[in-house]
Amino acid sequence: SNRKTRTTLFNSKIIETMTEFEKISTPGGGLNNLGNTCFLNAAIQCLTYTPILNNFCMLKQHKANCLIRSNPGAFCLLCIFEDHVNKMAKSTPKRPVTPTPIVKMLRRINKNFILGYQEDSHEFLRFTLQSFQRSCLLN
Numbered sequence: 001s002n003r004k005t006r007t008t009l010f011n012s013k014i015i016e017t018m019t020e021f022e023k024i025s026t027p028g029g030g031l032n033n034l035g036n037t038c039f040l041n042a043a044i045q046c047l048t049y050t051p052i053l054n055n056f057c058m059l060k061q062h063k064a065n066c067l068i069r070s071n072p073g074a075f076c077l078l079c080i081f082e083d084h085v086n087k088m089a090k091s092t093p094k095r096p097v098t099p100t101p102i103v104k105m106l107r108r109i110n111k112n113f114i115l116g117y118q119e120d121s122h123e124f125l126r127f128t129l130q131s132f133q134r135s136c137l138l139n
Helices: 012-016 038-048 051-058 061-065 077-090 100-104 121-138
Strands: none
Touching (some): 038 051, 038 100, 051 061, 051 077, 077 121
């Protein structure tokens, strides 16, 4: 038969419960600029405060069950981002977060990104989402 196999990343019933913030809280601190990282900070802030992604990361289930991390030298941006979201939730406006773990992985997110150079936020966002999707598919 010509039926294509469909991969389901998440149970739709669970997703439906995560589309809005259950509790509205004050925003956490901003992000420190590490030298031309505004493009990264803008995208990371948007992703951090996207309800479904924020709720998913706050559950701390991805990192706890991630198969990618068990491989030496492997890289899972979603694990790093999960830590970032939880750190942001504890931050305050007077104590911004330094996104060093994400910045350190810049070249792994895309080999053409160079720390200290001005980059395009939309390109960083696209490669970040692609990396998230890859992490989900490999798990």
